[in-house]
Amino acid sequence: MYHFDAPALWINDPNGTIQYRVWHHMFYQHNPYGAAWGNMHWGHARSRDLVNWEHLPIALWPSKEKGEEHVFSGGAILGPDGRPRVFYTSIGKRDPEQWMAIPKDDDLITWEKSPANPILTTKVHKQKIYEWRDPFLFRDGKQTYMVCGGNIDPRGGYGEVQLYQAKNAELTQWEHRGAMFRNPDRTVWNIECPNFFRLGSQWVLLTSPQRPCEYFVGDFDPAEPRFTPRRWGVLDPGAAYASNIIFDDQRRCLLLLWSNTRTPEERGWCGAMVMPRVLIIGEDGHLKQSPAPEFEKLRTDETVMENVSLNNASVEGRLAAEAMEIGATFDITTAASVGLEIYGTPIAFDAGSGWVTVGDEEKIFAGREKTITLRAFLDRRMLEVYAKGCALVHLMDEGEPGVRIFARDGAATLRSLRAWRMKPAESSMAGYRI
Numbered sequence: 001m002y003h004f005d006a007p008a009l010w011i012n013d014p015n016g017t018i019q020y021r022v023w024h025h026m027f028y029q030h031n032p033y034g035a036a037w038g039n040m041h042w043g044h045a046r047s048r049d050l051v052n053w054e055h056l057p058i059a060l061w062p063s064k065e066k067g068e069e070h071v072f073s074g075g076a077i078l079g080p081d082g083r084p085r086v087f088y089t090s091i092g093k094r095d096p097e098q099w100m101a102i103p104k105d106d107d108l109i110t111w112e113k114s115p116a117n118p119i120l121t122t123k124v125h126k127q128k129i130y131e132w133r134d135p136f137l138f139r140d141g142k143q144t145y146m147v148c149g150g151n152i153d154p155r156g157g158y159g160e161v162q163l164y165q166a167k168n169a170e171l172t173q174w175e176h177r178g179a180m181f182r183n184p185d186r187t188v189w190n191i192e193c194p195n196f197f198r199l200g201s202q203w204v205l206l207t208s209p210q211r212p213c214e215y216f217v218g219d220f221d222p223a224e225p226r227f228t229p230r231r232w233g234v235l236d237p238g239a240a241y242a243s244n245i246i247f248d249d250q251r252r253c254l255l256l257l258w259s260n261t262r263t264p265e266e267r268g269w270c271g272a273m274v275m276p277r278v279l280i281i282g283e284d285g286h287l288k289q290s291p292a293p294e295f296e297k298l299r300t301d302e303t304v305m306e307n308v309s310l311n312n313a314s315v316e317g318r319l320a321a322e323a324m325e326i327g328a329t330f331d332i333t334t335a336a337s338v339g340l341e342i343y344g345t346p347i348a349f350d351a352g353s354g355w356v357t358v359g360d361e362e363k364i365f366a367g368r369e370k371t372i373t374l375r376a377f378l379d380r381r382m383l384e385v386y387a388k389g390c391a392l393v394h395l396m397d398e399g400e401p402g403v404r405i406f407a408r409d410g411a412a413t414l415r416s417l418r419a420w421r422m423k424p425a426e427s428s429m430a431g432y433r434i
Helices: 293-298
Strands: 009-020 023-031 041-047 053-060 068-078 084-092 097-103 111-113 130-140 143-151 159-166 174-182 192-199 202-208 214-221 226-234 241-247 253-259 277-281 287-291 299-311 314-316 323-332 337-342 345-350 355-358 362-365 371-379 382-387 390-395 403-408 411-422 427-429
Touching (some): 009 041, 009 253, 023 053, 023 068, 023 253, 053 084, 053 111, 068 192, 084 130, 130 192, 143 174, 143 192, 159 202, 192 214, 192 241, 192 277, 202 226, 202 241, 202 277, 287 382, 293 299, 293 411, 299 314, 299 403, 323 337, 323 403, 337 371, 345 382, 355 382, 355 390, 362 390, 371 411, 403 411
Parallel strands (some): 009 068, 009 241, 068 130
Antiparallel strands (some): 009 023, 023 041, 041 053, 068 084, 097 111, 143 159, 202 214, 241 253, 253 277, 277 287, 314 403, 323 371, 323 411, 337 403, 345 355, 355 362, 371 382
């Protein structure tokens, strides 16, 4: 398996993702007592290459003596001493609070919760904010900001992102600047896990609105404060949720997402992370995604097919592996659709509508093209599909092993297909004791 998962039991949202001293650090929501949601802690792992991960001791757990029951999601940013600070939503039998934790070593193995906690409470607001959680930190110029999700009416229609500004360098004092964004779709009643960051000359807001994640690209005026979207899209319409990002030492913006694998609880584990993706803003102003190229090191046993004529027919791809990468480019003449069928799951590009349908109904838009490239990554039941900068995670049912390449209702040519079996990623348990 090359998708990251916990050593055992339950995993969900990526938290506090950051690169520090060469290592990519990923914290995540973790239940160390069972394979279902509950008892939220922060699990922890690190990687040099985004592919092979070292599992580290649990970083944060509820402080029962202080009334904490869960350590919910949050983000990270460098503090005044150059070490990361992590921020999260503290949940107990009270209103939510935002707390901060400080590392005690440069390996970020052990953490202590700030004596200034809570650094933010609901008292900072002039009106009630419901479902207030999931802090994300960013900087603009010399100022440090935080965004949190929530809503101002639990009956629906008022999912908002609230903005806060740090009042001191230690990041222990904050002021509420106001609501910087309200989702214009009145069916969105709540926003979770907001990420807000500059990408090139534009600002990007990622939201998890208790349905597939969305993105907005636009302008930010901190004086108002106001984020004005110019472009909107669905980040991933499939089985992915709860985004977080890393800006790495290559100046790339890396996206991390979680997928609920719906693994039966008796198997002892549930959930995995989506492959890290590189984010850019395309020429059309929309967000574009591609899998991190580091995964190419897992390729082995290459298969190549070229210039195969398809006339309302399909051909076997001579592939049957539970873990593989496939890239296929089609030239369409008269075919209504072309695509791949992987272990019984179709990936079909409709030349008339421009949509790529994965399985029965999940779709991404690739545009009306006469030449289309489809990329697919299979990892047991997890299937990731990429086309024209759009991406989708699909959880497959069991099907017949193998790959078929097809054209329907007309003619097309498979210009090229390159496929590889994928070696499993390496994971290890750190030798640290706590």
